[in-house]
Amino acid sequence: MVGDxxxxxxxxxxxxxxxxxxxxxxDLLIDTYPKSGTTWISEIVDLVVHDGETKTSQRGTIFERVPFLEFAVPGMPTVSYGPWGAHNKDFWKIRHQRDILYLFYEDMLEDPKREIRKVMKYVGKDLPDDVVEKIHQRTTFKAMKDNPMANYSNIPSSVMDQTISPFMRKGTCGDWKTHFTVAQNELFDEYYKKEISDTDLTFRF
Incomplete structure (x- = not known):
């Protein structure tokens, strides 16, 4: 524990x-809530910063190229790093006051090249369309799932057993519908409504 x-x-x-x-x-700080596209945006940022050079993106695993400390720990009785709502709302509130680019997973799915261009603008890059297309193709779900530098396949099974649940799951939005019961959905809706009641931040499900 650090404080509470x-x-x-x-x-x-x-x-x-x-x-x-x-x-x-x-320096660039990528801040995401776990399982919210962290690896995806990290791969995009790394490629944009290096002008779409794919050989450079093979210099190491994604967690070596874009170091991070946050990850989910199975069996923990509480969620690390605090509540989802506070995490998102705090950044949303100061997005215009600080040098922050706020992206949504659903927007990235909807139009990947548009969101790649947002990253380019944010980091001061003006890359030609063919490079944007190359970055897009390199960061599709299939490409990343097949890329050992991005799919965590080199992590020991004692740490991450991908036979139980693959790190790269479906790459879609709305899969919660196949897992939530009606009661769980109602419980989440109640929680979500309470969490965002004091902000104009909204999400698509």
């Missing part, structure tokens, strides 16, 4: 270094 926030043990142990971290000019 449940965190993974090694992250909590490193909290002083996190608090004292000083960003350098040109």
């Amino acid at each position: 926030m449940p965190l993974i043990e090694y992250f909590a142990d490193n909290w002083e270094n996190v608090k004292n971290f000083q960003a350098e000019e040109g």
Whole structure:
């Protein structure tokens, strides 16, 4: 625990270094809630920053090229890093005050190249259409699922057993409908309505 926030043990142990971290000019922070397209946007950003050079994107796994500390831990009694609503609303509220690009998973599914261009504009890149297309093709769900540098296939099964649940699942929106019962859906709707009652932030399901 750090204050009243449940965190993974090694992250909590490193909290002083996190608090004292000083960003350098040109640093990019990708902040997502778990299973919200983290690997997808990380791959896009890495390719955009390197002008769509696919050989560069093969220099290491995605978590080596875009280091991160947040991940889900099966069996934890609480959700690490705090509630979903607060996480999203805090960034949404300051998106115009700070240098923040706020993207939606559903928008990325709807028009990937449009969202890639948003990333390009944000990082100050003006790449030609053929490079945008190359980035798009490199970051489709199928391409990433087949890419060992992005699909976590090199993680030991003792850490991530993909025979139980593959890291790259379906790459779609709305799959919750195949898992939620009517009662669970009603419970979530009640929670969601309460969580976003004080903001104009809305999501598509």
